[in-house]
Amino acid sequence: MLTSLSLIVLALTIIFNTTHPLSASAGFAILGGAITWELVSAFKECFVKANLTGRDLAKVDKPKIPESMGVICATVYLICLFLFIPFPFMEWFTGKGIISRSEEFHVPTFPHHKLGEFLSAMLSLQSMTFLGFADDIFDIRWRYKLLLPAIASIPILMVYYVNFGVTHIVVPIPLRFVFGKIMDLGFLYYIYMGMIAIFCTNSINILAGINGVEIGQSLIIACSIAINDLLFLNGADPAVEAHLFSLYFILPFIGVSFGLLFHNWYPSRVFVGDTYCYFAGMTFAVVGILAHFSKTMLLFFIPQVFNFIYSCPQLFRLIDCPRHRLPRFNPSTLKLEYSRVKIQKPLKPLTLLVLKVFMLFGLAEINEVGENNLEINNFTLLNLLLLRFGPLREQTLAIFVMIVQILASCIAFTIRYRLTIKTVLL
Amino acid sequence: MLTSLSLIVLALTIIFNTTHPLSASAGFAILGGAITWELVSAFKECFVKANLTGRDLAKVDKPKIPESMGVICATVYLICLFLFIPFPFMEWFTGKGIISRSEEFHVPTFPHHKLGEFLSAMLSLQSMTFLGFADDIFDIRWRYKLLLPAIASIPILMVYYVNFGVTHIVVPIPLRFVFGKIMDLGFLYYIYMGMIAIFCTNSINILAGINGVEIGQSLIIACSIAINDLLFLNGADPAVEAHLFSLYFILPFIGVSFGLLFHNWYPSRVFVGDTYCYFAGMTFAVVGILAHFSKTMLLFFIPQVFNFIYSCPQLFRLIDCPRHRLPRFNPSTLKLEYSRVKIQKPLKPLTLLVLKVFMLFGLAEINEVGENNLEINNFTLLNLLLLRFGPLREQTLAIFVMIVQILASCIAFTIRYRLTIKTVLL
Numbered sequence: 001m002l003t004s005l006s007l008i009v010l011a012l013t014i015i016f017n018t019t020h021p022l023s024a025s026a027g028f029a030i031l032g033g034a035i036t037w038e039l040v041s042a043f044k045e046c047f048v049k050a051n052l053t054g055r056d057l058a059k060v061d062k063p064k065i066p067e068s069m070g071v072i073c074a075t076v077y078l079i080c081l082f083l084f085i086p087f088p089f090m091e092w093f094t095g096k097g098i099i100s101r102s103e104e105f106h107v108p109t110f111p112h113h114k115l116g117e118f119l120s121a122m123l124s125l126q127s128m129t130f131l132g133f134a135d136d137i138f139d140i141r142w143r144y145k146l147l148l149p150a151i152a153s154i155p156i157l158m159v160y161y162v163n164f165g166v167t168h169i170v171v172p173i174p175l176r177f178v179f180g181k182i183m184d185l186g187f188l189y190y191i192y193m194g195m196i197a198i199f200c201t202n203s204i205n206i207l208a209g210i211n212g213v214e215i216g217q218s219l220i221i222a223c224s225i226a227i228n229d230l231l232f233l234n235g236a237d238p239a240v241e242a243h244l245f246s247l248y249f250i251l252p253f254i255g256v257s258f259g260l261l262f263h264n265w266y267p268s269r270v271f272v273g274d275t276y277c278y279f280a281g282m283t284f285a286v287v288g289i290l291a292h293f294s295k296t297m298l299l300f301f302i303p304q305v306f307n308f309i310y311s312c313p314q315l316f317r318l319i320d321c322p323r324h325r326l327p328r329f330n331p332s333t334l335k336l337e338y339s340r341v342k343i344q345k346p347l348k349p350l351t352l353l354v355l356k357v358f359m360l361f362g363l364a365e366i367n368e369v370g371e372n373n374l375e376i377n378n379f380t381l382l383n384l385l386l387l388r389f390g391p392l393r394e395q396t397l398a399i400f401v402m403i404v405q406i407l408a409s410c411i412a413f414t415i416r417y418r419l420t421i422k423t424v425l426l
Numbered sequence: 427m428l429t430s431l432s433l434i435v436l437a438l439t440i441i442f443n444t445t446h447p448l449s450a451s452a453g454f455a456i457l458g459g460a461i462t463w464e465l466v467s468a469f470k471e472c473f474v475k476a477n478l479t480g481r482d483l484a485k486v487d488k489p490k491i492p493e494s495m496g497v498i499c500a501t502v503y504l505i506c507l508f509l510f511i512p513f514p515f516m517e518w519f520t521g522k523g524i525i526s527r528s529e530e531f532h533v534p535t536f537p538h539h540k541l542g543e544f545l546s547a548m549l550s551l552q553s554m555t556f557l558g559f560a561d562d563i564f565d566i567r568w569r570y571k572l573l574l575p576a577i578a579s580i581p582i583l584m585v586y587y588v589n590f591g592v593t594h595i596v597v598p599i600p601l602r603f604v605f606g607k608i609m610d611l612g613f614l615y616y617i618y619m620g621m622i623a624i625f626c627t628n629s630i631n632i633l634a635g636i637n638g639v640e641i642g643q644s645l646i647i648a649c650s651i652a653i654n655d656l657l658f659l660n661g662a663d664p665a666v667e668a669h670l671f672s673l674y675f676i677l678p679f680i681g682v683s684f685g686l687l688f689h690n691w692y693p694s695r696v697f698v699g700d701t702y703c704y705f706a707g708m709t710f711a712v713v714g715i716l717a718h719f720s721k722t723m724l725l726f727f728i729p730q731v732f733n734f735i736y737s738c739p740q741l742f743r744l745i746d747c748p749r750h751r752l753p754r755f756n757p758s759t760l761k762l763e764y765s766r767v768k769i770q771k772p773l774k775p776l777t778l779l780v781l782k783v784f785m786l787f788g789l790a791e792i793n794e795v796g797e798n799n800l801e802i803n804n805f806t807l808l809n810l811l812l813l814r815f816g817p818l819r820e821q822t823l824a825i826f827v828m829i830v831q832i833l834a835s836c837i838a839f840t841i842r843y844r845l846t847i848k849t850v851l852l
Contacts, residue, residue, distance in 0.1 A: 043564075046564050047564075050563050050564055051477050052563075071560075075556075075560075078553070079577055082553075082577050082578070082580045082581065083577070083580070085580065085581065085584060086580075086584060089584075089588075092588065093587070110539075110588045112538035112539040112541075112542050112588070113536075113538040115538075115542050115584070115585070115588070116538050116541050116542050116545060119542060119545035119546050119549055119581060119585075120545050122549055122581075123545055123548055123549045123552065126549065126552050126553065126556065127504070127508075127552065129556075130501075130552065130555075130556050130559075133556075133559075134497075134501075137476050137478075137563070138469075138472050138473075138476055151505055151508055151509070152508070154508045154509070154511065154512075155508065155511065155545060155548075158511060158512060158515075158541070159541070159545075161519075162515075162518065162536045162538070162541070
């Protein structure tokens with residue numbers, strides 16, 4: 001209580017003495033974090049009363065704890081951003097900049113297009129938070145989960161079109177002999193951006209299920225994005241403004257995520273729910289798209305991309321996909337073990353091929369069960385880590401995932417700054 | 427099913443052959459209505475499963491029916507608007523208008539400020555829908571219900587500031603001897619607009635509780651706004667664009683509300699929840715503010731203003747305020763009667779004064795109960811109608827409220843177009 005109060009005082013001091021929007025943003029990050037921390041404690045009972053609870057299956061007594069608390073975190077974040085919006089435009093409110101509402105061209109007019117970026121980003125973000133919360137309550141079907149993020153990204157795509165309209169990409173050097181140096185994707189680029197939104201929101205949601213892992217991976221991605229943004233701030237680059245925009249969204253995100261992580265780290269007192277996963281994913285999609293580094297950002301998603309591709313045989317039903325593919329808790333060792341799924345022989349040729357390839361790379365372990373059945377590990381990153389490193393305690397597994405995520409970010413920075421030419425377009 | 431399918435086909439035909447954004451908007455109104463109608467049926471079971479239900483106390487068997495179905499209606503509305511946004515800017519996408527992203531002033535640039543209006547309006551609207559849904563699930567405290575609409579209106583107030591910045595009002599003729607012809611409210615005007623948002627969202631929520639009354643009143647207000655907008659479209663007035671903007675938001679609102687009303691009219695198969703009330707109220711606040719007719723719009727809210735002022739003695743605890751002040755259902759007559767509250771003697775002087783004034787205007791009926799207690803009617807418009815007209819059946823009472831609302835709109839139009847000077851500023 002005392003800690004959070006002093007944090008709030010610190011944050012307000014920073015905000016009220018701000019000289020650059022970036023310091024206000026940092027202030028809101030601290031403010032959001034402290035308030036999230038307090039509110040999550042305060043609202044726990046409300047969530048239990050409203051029947052928003054889930055069982056933590058990886059504990060001996062399987063306690064019932066509040067679910068979907070990500071909605072608190074997302075709401076605090078959105079309120080922080082609502083209050084932050086005026087800061088980047090402060091000169092226009094304090095009288096330094098003159099707002100011309102007429103058509104006189106010699107007066108510098110208000111940067112409506114910048115405000116549009118903020119508003120569209122928040123609109124898309126809020127839509128996804130809303131969808132996530134609805135998913136927690138109603139268990140929305142898969143087809144809607146794929147369709148709705150695409151609709152939610154319409155505002156940012158429109159603003160992207162009218163503000164930038166850049167649809168060509170710089171081709172990485174090894175591929176230039178096929179595609180040339182620059183390739184214009186045209187309309188396909190918008191499809192690509194819509195798919196980024198769908199991918200980001202859902203990919204965090206499927207690398208989930210043990211204490212702290214949703215927030216852990218999100219925080220590392222967010223910090224990687226922030227570092228990448230900071231690398232651009234020194235230059236007199238035209239990209240500075242785009243990366244400032246990204247920081248304005250990412251810093252408060254890091255703040256509120258930390259606030260929630262304190263309650264969600266092992267042993268969890270609250271679950272974050274799909275709400276948090278969607279909210280986090282859309283934050284990344286929005287800054288990736290509007291600050292034009294969606295391709296760099298995808299590099300930060302290597303573990304999620306891997307987890308998605310690795311899951312595909314099950315997602316597309318080549319192999320049975322049980323409702324939950326979480327690691328199995330062994331109460332006698334207090335450790336998590338990889339979970340298995342049974343499949344019947346004979347196998348379809350395609351299934352056989354996939355299994356052979358996975359075996360080759362050490363991604364699958366197959367056991368015969370009786371005469372007609374095989375048992376294989378569920379194809380998720382969490383199970384793979386347990387398969388490779390043996391049974392682990394829950395918090396150790398969460399840390400392993402975070403290490404994987406950090407390694408991915410290192411690879412991403414290497415690829416980004418060594419292997420391709422340095423350009424703002426990438 | 428067949429009806430809604432043919433409506434959907436009709437709507438899509440209109441949308442794809444649109445020549446003016448207004449016809450697209452009408453198309454989306456029909457589309458939204460038909461889809462709401464279908465989805466509310468389809469999702470009823472989901473809501474029951476998610477424990478979102480309420481008892482209809484004004485029926486003999488007090489059936490348990492799905493609650494908060496307004497969230498479907500609001501979601502369909504928001505999706506319609508997401509898809510509608512590009513239409514008013516179509517010329518910029520089809521190549522007729524050239525988007526200048528450079529600083530060359532001779533090329534007409536994209537109307538970013540108009541897009542900003544749309545985005546901010548939707549952001550505020552969606553925030554309130556989210557808040558309403560959260561209120562249905564968590565029973566949010568009063569102080570948040572007052573604070574959050576103010577925060578949710580920050581985006582529209584900012585856009586109002588940078589796009590219009592008009593803070594002076596034309597004083598009605600009878601008051602000019604005090605205030606002069608035009609009065610500049612300055613910063614107070616923004617406070618006033620924030621309060622409009624708080625008032626609109628909450629006032630519909632407190633004139634609620636019988637089958638169909640929430641949607642009934644909202645539809646009549648919405649139609650009044652639409653008529654008022656249409657009156658402006660003929661002129662070459664600068665207000666044309668503002669009233670077009672209003673229509674773009676109001677037409678789909680009318681559509682989705684009708685779609686929901688079919689399920690919510692007596693006897694209700696679903697309840698609309700706080701979600702609908704907040705959503706409806708914020709729609710009105712948003713168009714009132716951004717199309718600059720907030721004062722005319724308040725005239726359409728006469729019954730709600732009356733209901734609020736009439737409720738004040740109870741809201742501010744001069745007189746006990748029970749959790750629910752709904753009319754009481756009498757199972758023997760199948761009619762609703764006004765509900766009463768007991769108060770203890772002696773009365774505070776202020777309470778006595780209020781009661782005397784209310785008695786004078788026939789707004790209160792007081793009965794002695796024993797020696798130390800009084801019994802009075804609960805101070806709501808619904809109870810007042812029952813007090814004046816005797817016990818009524820539920821659907822009759824709902825129709826009475828709608829008649830009151832229509833009379834209020836007639837008065838509003840009279841005041842607006844006869845008693846004050848005609849100016850776009852009012």
